[in-house]
Amino acid sequence: MTGKIVLGIESSCDETGVGVVRVDPAGELELLADEVASSVELHARFGGVVPEVASRAHLEAIVPTMRRALTAGGIELSDVDAIAVTCGPGLAGALLVGVAAAKAYAAALDVPLYGVNHLAGHVAADTLEHGRLPAQCLALLVSGGHSQLLRVDDLAGKITEIGSTIDDAAGEAYDKVARVLGLPYPGGPPIDKAARQGDPNAIAFPRGMTGPRDAKFDFSFSGLKTAVARWVEARERDGEPVPVNDVTASFQEAVADVLTAKAVRAAIELGIGTLVISGGVAANSRLSTLAGQRCAEAGIELRVPRPRLCTDNGAMIAAVGAHLVAAGVAPSSLDLSATPALPVHTVSV
Ligand code: KG4
Numbered sequence: 001m002t003g004k005i006v007l008g009i010e011s012s013c014d015e016t017g018v019g020v021v022r023v024d025p026a027g028e029l030e031l032l033a034d035e036v037a038s039s040v041e042l043h044a045r046f047g048g049v050v051p052e053v054a055s056r057a058h059l060e061a062i063v064p065t066m067r068r069a070l071t072a073g074g075i076e077l078s079d080v081d082a083i084a085v086t087c088g089p090g091l092a093g094a095l096l097v098g099v100a101a102a103k104a105y106a107a108a109l110d111v112p113l114y115g116v117n118h119l120a121g122h123v124a125a126d127t128l129e130h131g132r133l134p135a136q137c138l139a140l141l142v143s144g145g146h147s148q149l150l151r152v153d154d155l156a157g158k159i160t161e162i163g164s165t166i167d168d169a170a171g172e173a174y175d176k177v178a179r180v181l182g183l184p185y186p187g188g189p190p191i192d193k194a195a196r197q198g199d200p201n202a203i204a205f206p207r208g209m210t211g212p213r214d215a216k217f218d219f220s221f222s223g224l225k226t227a228v229a230r231w232v233e234a235r236e237r238d239g240e241p242v243p244v245n246d247v248t249a250s251f252q253e254a255v256a257d258v259l260t261a262k263a264v265r266a267a268i269e270l271g272i273g274t275l276v277i278s279g280g281v282a283a284n285s286r287l288s289t290l291a292g293q294r295c296a297e298a299g300i301e302l303r304v305p306r307p308r309l310c311t312d313n314g315a316m317i318a319a320v321g322a323h324l325v326a327a328g329v330a331p332s333s334l335d336l337s338a339t340p341a342l343p344v345h346t347v348s349v
């Protein structure tokens with residue numbers, strides 16, 4: 001076997017992920033395994049992730065998920081050349097499980113350990129599907145915990161935030177609107193489905209942070225979420241049925257409109273020719289369609305990894321580790337700690 005085998009461990013939220021990636025001397029990646037155990041069903045009745053429940057679920061899932069990944073990748077632990085682990089941002093207790101496991105494996109196998117940034121992982125996920133990124137690209141990262149526009153000059157070290165949400169994350173808005181409408185958690189998939197039967201222009205919901213004085217690359221979804229809740233409450237008060245398909249389609253249109261308009265504008269203003277969209281909300285059908293149209297009009301290449309790679313997983317963390325190994329970046333020390341608020345510009349610690 002040529003190249004190095006990098007194992008990635010993810011435990012920042014409610015998915016326990018272990019991925020295996022091979023990186024060749026030229027820096028090309030090959031995905032060998034991507035195993036995920038999700039605790040989302042344990043959180044569903046609370047309408048959001050419960051940190052203590054997530055930590056315990058990671059503890060129970062980490063070793064079985066590791067075993068599954070090794071089997072799926074057709075490798076033994078002794079084949080592993082480096083270990084990468086999410087050390088932030090994320091839930092403290094959840095991160096600690098992955099970091100402790102990664103340290104134990106790295107120490108036992110005597111291989112280098114890389115503590116990496118979860119957000120860089122979401123961007124790196126795309127390199128597993130579409131190959132190396134161009135010298136410069138813009139990443140729109142939209143998940144349950146994050147909504148950010150990032151300028152990526154080098155996946156192994158230079159990522160700069162150029163905009164982010166000032167309140168709710170895009171996925172959080174989906175989850176809260178789903179709750180208002182009585183749809184299950186997580187809200188993205190049922191809203192996406194219902195919206196296909198609805199009219200996106202039925203209700204004029206607000207487009208947050210799009211005024212002339214607003215920061216051009218920041219987002220806000222809290223006002224939109226409140227507007228949907230008020231609209232639904234008014235219908236219910238009047239004893240009228242709530243047209244769920246039209247509400248979801250109109251809400252989804254507002255989210256996709258703002259996200260794609262700001263991302264395309266940023267790419268044009270910064271002179272960047274490639275946009276990567278990743279994170280759980282990148283699985284949204286309207287977001288990818290509208291992004292495709294607007295990028296084509298502006299002559300921007302659009303890259304969206306398959307949904308499985310968009311949501312949290314260990315392969316994306318292995319991918320960051322592989323890029324660090326290929327770039328010759330120094331590994332982390334074994335006293336690495338979890339950093340719940342790790343800033344995005346810190347790709348590895
Ligand atoms: O990246 P992810 O799996 O976990 C976090 O890091 O947060 O993202 C989960 C989020 C949830 O808020 C979920 O509602 C949203 O992604 N999501 C979607 C869709 N599928 C998942 N949002 C919109 N449309 C979808 N099809």
Ligand code: ZN
Nearest residue numbers: 122143311312
């Ligand atoms: Zn994530």
